[in-house]
Amino acid sequence: MTQSDFENFEQNFAAASSAAESPQSQPQPVAATPEPEAQPEQPLQTSPLPSELHESTANATWSRMLQGNKRFAEGKAEHPWQDKETRHMLTDGQKPDAAVLSCSDSRVPPEIIFDQGLGDLFTVRTAGQMIDDAVIASLEYAVKKLHVSLLCVLGHGRCGALEVAEREFNELVRTVTAEAEESQDSIEAEDIMDDLDERIAQSDSIVLRQAGISVWQAREAELDCLDDIERVHVAHTIEALVDRSEVIQQALASEQLMIVGARYQLDTGRVEVLSF
Incomplete structure (x- = not known):
């Protein structure tokens, strides 16, 4: 090693020693990693029960129908799903949301x-429903095969069928009362009512057989106007449907079906909700 080499070595060593002793070169303490904060337990997310899904679907369907009726009554109908x-889409089958x-x-x-479109409603229509x-x-098919979640029984104002039922009921009451007054035997009011019930059931008039009980129920509740008779008839129709159809009974019991009673008002165009 020459003198110059030795001097260079000393200079390099001194520089290295100086760097090693500087504060920046000292090992720095490692910061402790903070423990993660305990998170509160989140409740388990559970899927809705089938009955809850059907109720939600039925509510949404009814809400959509009422919104459509509002548009119709205000002259703002959209006439959806009629293109x-x-x-073409419906040629493969139907899946209506509700039966009416x-x-x-x-x-x-x-x-x-209700301002609905093709395929939205499964409708069954008869005089005086x-x-x-x-x-x-037909309604059982809608419930069991098409799986509608909502059944709407819809009456309406100034129903001709119920006007006939009311008139024929009044005539029958007059006849039964007159016969009771002419009878030599003592007849209790209860017997007259039983006779009236039987005559309604055996009447030759289909309208009286079908709707006479609704008129009678309204009268017993001291409801005389046709509007009230129409409302009672909707309730009676729902009761008769449930009583006569095991399919509808089971769908209601399993919460797969919701029944709504409503009445359409001719003058305003609005649907009055009677039961929901």
């Missing part, structure tokens, strides 16, 4: 007054 594409039992009256078409085996079978 060419919808027609309503009167045959030409002024009360459910699809129009009266029920028979064909009506029940």
Whole structure:
């Protein structure tokens, strides 16, 4: 090693020693990693029960129908799902959201007054929304095969069928009362009522057989106007449907179906909710 090499070595060593002794070169303490804060336990997320899903679907369907009725009554109907594409889509089958039992009256078409489209409603229509085996079978098909979550029984104002039922009921009451007064035997009021019930059931008039009980129930509740008779008739129709259809009974018991009673008002175009 030459003198110059030795001097260079000393200079390099001194520089290295100086750097080693500087504060920056001293090992720094390692900061402790903070323990993660304990998070509160989150409740387990559970899936809704099938009955809750059906109730939610039924509520949403009914809300959508009422919104459509509001549009219709305000003259702002949208006439949804009535285009060419919808027609083609429905050729493969139907999956309506609701079934509607309503009167045959030409002024009360459910699809129009609820502003619904093709495939939205499964409708069954008879005079005074009266029920028979064909009506029940049709509604059972909607419930069991099409799996509708909502059934709406829809009456309406100034119903001609109920006007006839009321008139024939009044005539029958007059006849039964007159016969009781002419009878030589003492007849209790209860016997007169039993006779009235039997005569309604055996009447030749289909309208009286189907809707006479509704008129009678309204009278017993001291409800005389036709509007009230129409409301009572909706309730009676729902009661008769549930009583006569095991399919509807089971769907209600398992919370797969919701039944709504409603009445359409001709003058305002609005649907009055009677039971929900």
